């Protein structure tokens with residue numbers, strides 16, 4: 001049983017933690033804000049902001065600078081910014097065509113980054129993990145394997161269980177039931193947290209925090225590659241489903257009379273809009289990969305009828321699938337990534353026509369479609385965001401005990 005005083009104390013401690021989290025999140029997303037802007041964005045009082053910033057400064061997570069006077073009356077509000085070097089995460093990505101590693105500091109600053117091409121064939125998990133560990137070791141730090149790192153975030157082109165980074169299936173890698181989280185932990189020799197998620201989910205997260213959907217709370221990210229990845233943000237939070245397997249929009253059945261899908265079903269959305277479908281429609285080798293896609297885009301830009309027809313057909317099916325998703329999810333923004341972002345300027349009208357025909361009027365009028373702005377790196381940046389999440393959710397765990405600060409400043 002708790003006494004009245006304890007519960008009041010616990011409540012104020014809960015409020016303090018939530019406020020620290022709100023401030024650090026704002027600074028992490030924006031990089032640098034004045035105290036006045038923090039007051040406006042968080043709704044906290046000036047004195048509360050001052051005290052909480054003091055705690056974050058004491059932990060070296062943020063710094064304050066005197067602002068230049070703006071010629072307006074009154075004292076200028078000090079500028080608060082994150083200290084990227086003081087909280088660093090390792091971000092890793094396993095994509096269809098490449099592997100990537102980056103060190104990212106608080107505030108989203110990329111301190112170092114490497115990407116290497118990967119042949120498009122099945123590779124054993126052990127081989128890829130060894131390549132990733134090698135890549136991470138080549139980054140700026142001389143101790144990239146855990147020490148001094150806040151955590152590790154991993155984006156993988158597969159269906160992932162969030163709790164332990166278990167990849168149940170990754171058709172593009174030829175993987176089934178790979179305990180990727182455990183493999184990476186062993187490979188990196190890391191005792192710290194390793195969070196693994198699907199790359200489209202993380203692309204969505206990055207585009208919401210730093211890209212085309214910045215500031216939006218309800219977002220659908222759809223990325224076209226060999227497969228079609230989807231990431232769904234609902235009310236500011238990723239929609240992962242019961243175990244993290246959710247959001248696989250590429251396998252929505254859109255054409256029961258269509259082609260077989262790599263997942264075992266028939267007529268999935270990606271069999272109509274994925275890279276293979278586009279190349280097939282254009283009469284190019286289905287397994288041609290990036291080289292053929294680039295050639296096709298060049299032809300379309302030069303006005304080739306057959307290239308444009310193939311793209312419009314993909315655009316039509318894209319609109320058909322998006323209309324259903326708009327009706328189910330009512331997103332504010334749809335971000336088109338990968339191949340879809342590249343063909344969007346050419347097929348925008350086709351997509352909008354199909355959406356106009358099939359989406360219900362109210363959610364259809366609300367939604368805005370935008371090509372991704374973070375490009376190839378969106379999932380890698382999202383992996384960094386995933387690794388920052390524990391710190392952003394509860395910065396108090398990284399601060400000196402509350403009472404000690406109060407004593408020190410008394």
Ligand SMILES: [Zn+2]
Pocket residue numbers: 250251261262263264265266268
């Ligand atoms: Zn499928």
